[in-house]
Amino acid sequence: MGDIYGQHGPIARSRRVCVDLHVPVHDRSIPIVGAVVAICGIKSAVEEKGIFWGTADTVLDAIPLFGTAKTLAETLGGENLIGRKDEPSIFD
Numbered sequence: 079m080g081d082i083y084g085q086h087g088p089i090a091r092s093r094r095v096c097v098d099l100h101v102p103v104h105d106r107s108i109p110i111v112g113a114v115v116a117i118c119g120i121k122s123a124v125e126e127k128g129i130f131w132g133t134a135d136t137v138l139d140a141i142p143l144f145g146t147a148k149t150l151a152e153t154l155g156g157e158n159l160i161g162r163k164d165e166p167s168i169f170d
Contacts, residue, residue, distance in 0.1 A: 110144035116140040126162045135160045 116139035124132030135158075139145040150160055 112142060112145055113140040116145060128159060128163050131160050 116136055119139070120132065120136040123135050126132065127135055138148055138160075148159060
């Protein structure tokens with residue numbers, strides 16, 4: 079028995095479209111986009127939080143599910159979990 083949608087579900091349909099357009103089809107997604115975006119922001123994070131906390135913040139953001147949850151919590155909460163050099167954080 080295959081997946082619950084069989085050959086007519088949305089996943090199979092998207093695979094057929096990708097095959098028709100000659101786009102490579104992968105079985106699993108690689109959560110690399112979030113990691114690349116997080117690593118691109120390391121310079122500003124180190125400048126505002128210091129070398130240790132800026133690097134720690136970037137590493138946490140680069141972890142696929144944890145980084146998404148951390149960003150969501152910071153966005154909804156309105157404050158950084160790891161504060162800037164001049165402001166207190168949850169670790170102080």
